[in-house]
Amino acid sequence: MRHPTVKAAVLSAALLAAGALVPLHAQSDGLSAAQAERYQALVTELRCLVCQNQSIADSNAPLAADLREQVRNQILAGRSDTQIHDYVTERYGDFVLYRPPFKPSTWLLWFGPFLLLAAALAVALRFAKRRATPQTPPPVDRERLQRLLEDTRQ
Amino acid sequence: MRLRFLLPAAVLVVLIVLFAFGLQHDPREVPSPLIGKPAPDFALRVVGEDTPFSRDDLLGRPLLVNFWASWCLACRVEHPLLMELARQGVEIVGIDYKDTDADGLRWLERHGNPYRHIVADERGSAGLDWGVYGVPETFVLDANGTIVHKHIGPIDEQAWRRTIQPLLTTAPARAATETR
Numbered sequence A: 001m002r003h004p005t006v007k008a009a010v011l012s013a014a015l016l017a018a019g020a021l022v023p024l025h026a027q028s029d030g031l032s033a034a035q036a037e038r039y040q041a042l043v044t045e046l047r048c049l050v051c052q053n054q055s056i057a058d059s060n061a062p063l064a065a066d067l068r069e070q071v072r073n074q075i076l077a078g079r080s081d082t083q084i085h086d087y088v089t090e091r092y093g094d095f096v097l098y099r100p101p102f103k104p105s106t107w108l109l110w111f112g113p114f115l116l117l118a119a120a121l122a123v124a125l126r127f128a129k130r131r132a133t134p135q136t137p138p139p140v141d142r143e144r145l146q147r148l149l150e151d152t153r154q
Numbered sequence B: 001m002r003l004r005f006l007l008p009a010a011v012l013v014v015l016i017v018l019f020a021f022g023l024q025h026d027p028r029e030v031p032s033p034l035i036g037k038p039a040p041d042f043a044l045r046v047v048g049e050d051t052p053f054s055r056d057d058l059l060g061r062p063l064l065v066n067f068w069a070s071w072c073l074a075c076r077v078e079h080p081l082l083m084e085l086a087r088q089g090v091e092i093v094g095i096d097y098k099d100t101d102a103d104g105l106r107w108l109e110r111h112g113n114p115y116r117h118i119v120a121d122e123r124g125s126a127g128l129d130w131g132v133y134g135v136p137e138t139f140v141l142d143a144n145g146t147i148v149h150k151h152i153g154p155i156d157e158q159a160w161r162r163t164i165q166p167l168l169t170t171a172p173a174r175a176a177t178e179t180r
Helices: A006-022 A033-045 A062-076 A081-092 A104-132 A142-153 B001-023 B072-089 B101-112 B125-129 B158-170
Strands: B043-044 B052-054 B063-068 B094-096 B117-119 B137-139 B149-153
Touching: A033 A062, A062 A081, A062 B125, A142 B101, A142 B158, B063 B072, B063 B158, B072 B094, B094 B125, B101 B125, B117 B125, B137 B158, B149 B158
Parallel strands: B063 B094, B094 B117
Antiparallel strands: B043 B052, B043 B117, B063 B137, B137 B149
């Protein structure tokens, strides 16, 4: 093991193995199978506020760990999914829900993509129509054409 | 035929307006659902002591509740301004978030203490109930304990003068500020 690359290879293999062995979020311990399933569903649907493109299941931020702990404890305390959702939104707002609620302030969010799609379809349709109707070329002014040709020849 | 040129121009204008709006909007600032609602209750204690401190201790006068920590770098940024506000008589309650008493006190000793009360939230439980997701965060409370405003990140001169100060001075029961 005197060779540095061998050493590095062994070391990284050991680190990889260690990483695979350590469960990142062992917080579903102590939950029944059904509860663990609910826990998984809840933590993957709640957004972490610190690293905003991660769910609290994926995030290693301390706040995400706190929220996972809360979810776990509340499941153990027998609270329903809606109650847990309410608990989080009361504190952090709808922002934490990856599946935002359907209400007037989120209408644009829900309908926006369909509006854009409709607009795109309308534009596409117009183009298609224009293509479909054969265009008659404008009448050619033969005299002018002749003149132009003669001009270029000189 | 006019429409052919006007339409892309109109789309461009709409996009520019949207982008301009988007640029001025910090996606890291999550609006708090607690604005206009009573501040959540908590049962904590004063840093370095056993004296309990709860929501009731915040009632009777408008004040600032500032979540900070000795491990928080951004808290150093707003600290001079907090010191200045304290000098002007603004009551600031500091909640030491996920910190140890010793570290918190040492930090205040070193940099100065702008807080009328220093409260320990070692486990961040009050922070969770108040919807704190990073430090520093500052809440403006009126005399009834209602959250009037939340400032995310370090307070700067502009935020103080434009937003926080007017809210503090218009909050009711201002006369009670000096009586503790």
